[in-house]
Amino acid sequence: xxxxxxxxxxxxxxxxxxxxxxxxxxxxxxxxxxxxxxxxxxxxxxxxxxxxxxxxxxxxxxxxxxxxxxxxxxxxxxxxxxxxxxxxxxxxxxxxxxxxxxxxxxxxxxxxxxxxxxxxxxxxxxxxxxxxxxxxxxxxxxxxxxxxxxxxxxxxxxxxxxxxxxxxxxxxxxxxxxxxxxxxxxxxxxxxxxxxxxxxxxxxxxxxxxxxxxxxxxxxxxxxxxxxxxxxxxxxxxxxxxxxxxxxxxxxxxxxxxx
Amino acid sequence: xxxxxxxxxxxxxxxxxxxxxxxxxxxxxxxxxxxxxxxxxxxxxxxxxxxxxxxxxxxxxxxxxxxxxxxxxxxxxxxxxxxxxxxxxxxxxxxxxxxxxxxxxxxxxxxxxxxxxxxxxxxxxxxxxxxxxxxxxxxxxxxxxxxxxxxxxxxxxxxxxxxxxxxxxxxxxxxxxxxxxxxxxxxxxxxxxxxxxxxxxxxxxxxxxxxxxxxxxxxxxxxxxxxxxxxxxxxxxxxxxxxxxxxxxxxxxxxxxxxxxxxxxxxxxxxxxxxxxxxxxxxx
Numbered sequence: 200x201x202x203x204x205x206x207x208x209x210x211x212x213x214x215x216x217x218x219x220x221x222x223x224x225x226x227x228x229x230x231x232x233x234x235x236x237x238x239x240x241x242x243x244x245x246x247x248x249x250x251x252x253x254x255x256x257x258x259x260x261x262x263x264x265x266x267x268x269x270x271x272x273x274x275x276x277x278x279x280x281x282x283x284x285x286x287x288x289x290x291x292x293x294x295x296x297x298x299x300x301x302x303x304x305x306x307x308x309x310x311x312x313x314x315x316x317x318x319x320x321x322x323x324x325x326x327x328x329x330x331x332x333x334x335x336x337x338x339x340x341x342x343x344x345x346x347x348x349x350x351x352x353x354x355x356x357x358x359x360x361x362x363x364x365x366x367x368x369x370x371x372x373x374x375x376x377x378x379x380x381x382x383x384x385x386x387x388x389x390x391x392x393x394x395x396x397x398x399x400x401x402x403x404x405x406x407x408x409x410x411x412x413x414x415x416x417x418x419x420x421x422x423x424x425x426x427x428x429x430x431x432x433x434x435x436x437x438x439x440x441x442x443x444x445x446x447x448x449x450x451x452x453x454x455x456x457x458x
Numbered sequence: 459x460x461x462x463x464x465x466x467x468x469x470x471x472x473x474x475x476x477x478x479x480x481x482x483x484x485x486x487x488x489x490x491x492x493x494x495x496x497x498x499x500x501x502x503x504x505x506x507x508x509x510x511x512x513x514x515x516x517x518x519x520x521x522x523x524x525x526x527x528x529x530x531x532x533x534x535x536x537x538x539x540x541x542x543x544x545x546x547x548x549x550x551x552x553x554x555x556x557x558x559x560x561x562x563x564x565x566x567x568x569x570x571x572x573x574x575x576x577x578x579x580x581x582x583x584x585x586x587x588x589x590x591x592x593x594x595x596x597x598x599x600x601x602x603x604x605x606x607x608x609x610x611x612x613x614x615x616x617x618x619x620x621x622x623x624x625x626x627x628x629x630x631x632x633x634x635x636x637x638x639x640x641x642x643x644x645x646x647x648x649x650x651x652x653x654x655x656x657x658x659x660x661x662x663x664x665x666x667x668x669x670x671x672x673x674x675x676x677x678x679x680x681x682x683x684x685x686x687x688x689x690x691x692x693x694x695x696x697x698x699x700x701x702x703x704x705x706x707x708x709x710x711x712x713x714x715x716x717x718x719x720x721x722x723x724x725x726x727x728x729x730x731x732x733x734x735x736x737x738x739x740x741x742x
Contacts, residue, residue, distance in 0.1 A: 239592045240615070240624050247520060247589040340574075381571055382530035384564050407567060410574045415524040421576060428573035 202290050206298020207305060214268055214306035223260040224313065230256060231321055246325045247418050253321060254414045257314045258341070262373060264310050265345045269303045269352040270365040273451070282456055296353065296448045300440075303349045308342050336423050337413040343436040344411030348373055350443035351406075357450040373408065381409045406439040502600070510601030514538070517593035517610070524576040527559040539581075541606055544613035587618040598631070605639050608632025612645050622653050640674075640685050643667035647692065657696055664693050683716040691717075694726075703730045 214220060231253040239245055273295075276282040285295065315338045323329050348369070355365040379386070380402075387398035410432050413424060461469075502509065518538040519526045560577060563569035582589060594611040597604060608629055615625035626649050632642045643663050651660035667689050671679065679686070694709035710727050714720040 237592075239595045240588075240621070240628075242588050242591065245588050245592055248592040379530070381568075382528065384568065385530045403565075403567070407571060410571050413574060415576050419520075419523040419576065421523065424573055428570070431570070432574070 202288075202294045203298040203301055206285075206290070206295060207302035210268070210272065210299060210302025211306045211309070213302075214264070214310070217268075219267055220264055220310050223263060224310075224317075227253065227256040227260055227314065228317060231317075235321065235325070244325075246322060249325070250318075250322055250418045251414070253318050254337075254417060257311075257318060258412070258414070260314065261307060261311050261341060261345060262348065262370075265303065265307045265349050266352050266366055266369045266373070268306060269299075269349045270356050270362040270369065272299045272303065272353070273356045274362050274365075277456055286456075292451050293448050296444060296451055300350055300353055300444055303353070304342075304346050307345050307349065311338055311342055311345070330417075330420070330422075333417055333420075333423055336429060337417050340411040340413050340424075340429065340432065343433050344408050346440045347406050347408060347436050347443065350440040350447065354443045354447040354450065357447050357454060376405055376408045377412065380405055380407055407435075411436070506600040507604075510597045510604055510607070513593045513597040513600065514604065514607055514610075517590040517597065520590045520593065521582050521587070523580050523582065525579050531559045538606075541610060543581075544606075544610045583618075585619060587614045590614060598628075602632075602635035605632065605636055605641050608636075608639075609641050609645050612649075616649065616653070622649065625649060638670055638673075640667045640671045640682070640689070643670065644685060644688055644692070651692070651696060657700060661693065661696055664689050664696070668693070687713050687716050691723075698730065703734045706730055707734075 231249060234252050235249045273282075276285065282295075286292065290298075315334055319329065319331070319334055351372070352365060352369045355369055356362065359365045359368065383398050383402035383405075387395045387402065390398060416422065416424060515538065521539060521543075558579070560572070560575075563572060591611065591614070594607055594614075597607045598611070601607070608631070612625040612629045612632075615621045615628060626646070629642055629646045629649065633639065633646065636642060644667055647660045647663040647667065650656045650663060668686070671682070671686050671689065674682070690709045690713040694706040694713065697703070697706035697709060707727050707730050710723050710730070714723045714727075717723055
């Protein structure tokens with residue numbers, strides 16, 4: 200386990216040395232503050248559009264951080280040939296995969312915490328209420344979803360030729376699932392065969408990332424989702440993360456690392 | 459001949475300046491964007507109207523606190539409820555039933571996913587209607603010709619938020635951008651009648667609205683007869699309250715021609731006739 204944490208520690212250090220997160224955070228902060236400064240009909244109490252925009256930016260930024268950070272992990276180690284001294288130590292390939300995943304997930308978690316802290320400060324200063332439970336639940340669900348995404352990108356980075364292709368394909372897949380994943384069954388019904396069956400299958404075999412989007416509950420002040428549902432969704436995320444990590448390990452185990 | 463890089467740079471700058479002075483006047487006519495009076499018009503051109511529609515829909519989404527059909531759900535293309543509300547339509551149980559676009563869960567994924575979706579049909583209330591205003595403001599800026607934006611915005615500002623001056627100012631802005639809009643004139647008349655109790659101005663504005671309506675193409679008149687009915691019924695009520703029963707009857711008769719319930723209007727006419735009869739002194 201120590202070896203996994205050691206690999207993860209390197210990934211976390213890499214995140215705060217690179218500028219990706221800082222740029223995204225500053226962009227989110229500037230856009231949110233600019234939106235918050237706009238006065239509509241001389242009403243100081245209007246806040247939901249600011250929350251909406253800020254959460255959207257947090258979602259996009261967190262996805263960017265997660266995907267870009269993860270996609271370059273294994274290819275960068277291979278390109279710099281640092282993978283060989285790493286594996287020459289008593290570190291197995293499974294531990295490398297687990298360490299890389301854990302590092303990316305924890306690093307994204309730190310980024311997410313900072314984003315949500317900023318969000319809570321901005322909204323709290325306008326609304327004068329602090330629904331910490333709602334924010335924590337939304338952040339937790341987003342982090343659980345990012346675990347699936349990170350594991351999926353790690354799997355992609357083993358099979359795709361370059362980090363750029365992994366980034367693009369991962370973005371398309373994740374955005375596709377978030378936007379239409381939950382509606383595929385309805386779309387399938389309006390399609391002729393064999394498309395109907397194909398879409399129905401896709402609907403049942405994809406990870407349903409859209410469940411983890413609790414932005415509406417935060418924006419419209421609708422309270423928390425039942426804890427049981429959150430627990431089950433977390434278990435579902437853990438299962439999908441496990442599936443992707445196992446597939447990544449299968450691929451990485453047989454991968455020829457000399458290019 | 460050998461030119462130094464500095465001379466070449468100076469020559470190119472001089473050429474660019476000369477061309478700019480010659481082309482600037484012509485370039486103004488190449489596109490209408492630069493002439494636009496707001497930043498959105500300059501950035502997006504006519505494409506801004508698409509964004510305006512989206513932002514107007516966002517106001518309706520906020521009105522429902524996120525309970526809203528997506529493009530994949532049934533009922534996605536139905537009329538926006540904020541428009542119906544601004545016309546004073548109260549929601550019935552039947553409407554409520556029709557707006558249950560989710561239906562029964564189709565499978566376990568759908569059923570479980572509903573834990574993370576908003577499944578309660580609610581409307582903003584207790585002054586929270588203010589949360590729609592940014593979207594309506596943006597929609598008005600992006601498409602100043604979208605009349606519903608002004609009427610809906612003014613309705614919520616007046617009825618739900620009690621901001622009468624802002625409602626009137628928003629309508630006047632809409633009227634400046636759409637001088638022939640009957641809907642905006644009707645709303646403006648309501649403000650004069652209901653809020654300022656300035657019945658003469660209300661009468662003038664509504665009568666102007668009726669005149670504008672009569673100049674519309676025939677098909678438009680058929681489509682928008684609801685607006686005409688609102689005008690003439692309101693005018694009849696105004697005349698009735700002023701004691702001008704004969705005029706009130708005239709307006710009601712006009713309303714009967716377009717109303718889906720002419721019988722109910724006939725009852726009002728009969729009641730007014732009775733008042734006229736009772737007010738007329740009996741001949742000796």
